[in-house]
Amino acid sequence: RSPSYLAAQGCWPGRRLQGSPALSPFLSKCGTFPPESCFFSLICSLGSFMVMLVGLLRYAHVIECCGPSLLNTLGLAAGWICAAGLTMVGNFQVDYAKVLHYIGAGVAFPTSMLFVFLQSVLTYRMAKTRGHYWTGHLRSILSALAFITLVFSGVFFVQESFVLQHVAALCEWIFIINVLVFYGTFTFEFGAISTDTFLVLLKASQAPKSYKSDSSTASTPHGHSHSEGLAMV
Structure with missing residues (x-):
């Protein structure tokens, strides 16, 4: 119902409609009842997929620019764990589960807070131009604001x-919008993504296998020499 209708009924923001639960400005409460709950679940599920996709693209981009990094791997893990939590938030409404x-x-x-913090650190580590440093400053400000509001x-x-x-609900909304703006800053890097980026990601995923094959290949001559030695004996 619109705020004007709720105000006319004398229940905005603290009172309630007759026979209805108390109104709350929290994000979860706004997506409790149908049809809002349907859109809430849909948006959270779609957002979860986008978080996984953005995290993977960012992971590949950092590998292409700087090679493997522990911070980059932690950032990918944090993003994907955040996506799993977001799926639970969207599909289990607070009043029913x-x-x-x-x-x-x-x-x-x-x-989500850990992801934006790690990406801010990675931005400074990858910075080579003044524009890159300005992007790092922007992300640092967004990360600080996200931490405070959280x-x-x-x-x-x-x-x-x-x-x-209500102040807590306001901080929650600011945190969500702040994180969305942070994700929007990846457009600076993603504009340079090409097929080579995905090839780098594919090679990185196959690196352990190639290492094992190289190790087995390296050990093969020793095996042959050992068997030849036994045959000579």
Whole structure:
């Protein structure tokens, strides 16, 4: 229902409609009842897929520019774990599966914060031009803002005050929008992605196998020499 209708009924923002649950500005509460819950699940599932795709493209781009990196691998893992938590948040509504919903939120929010932090560090490590450094500054500001709003959202969420609950909801919305803007900054790097980037990713995934094959090949001559030695004896 629109805010004007709710205000006319005298239930915005703190009161309630007759026979309906209390209104809440939290993101989860806005997607509890149909048809909003259907769109909420659809958007979260689509967003989860996009997070996985962006994380994989970023992982391949960093490998292409700087080679394998532990921070890059951690960033990919954080992004994919965040995607799993986001799927749980979208498909288990808080009023019907509260435990699973909160588990998904507890996974998605911290790992999302870890992802943006790691990507900010990687941006500075990869920076070569002034534009790259400015991108790093922008991402650092977004990461700091995301961290502050996430902490305030968690602190105010556990309070019973009506005003603090709404402040927590506001911080939650700011955190989500802030992270979305952060993902939008990847357009600077993704414009240079080509088929070579995917070939680098494919080679990186096959590196352990090639290493094993090389090791087995290297050990083969020793095996032959050992058998020849036994034959001579």
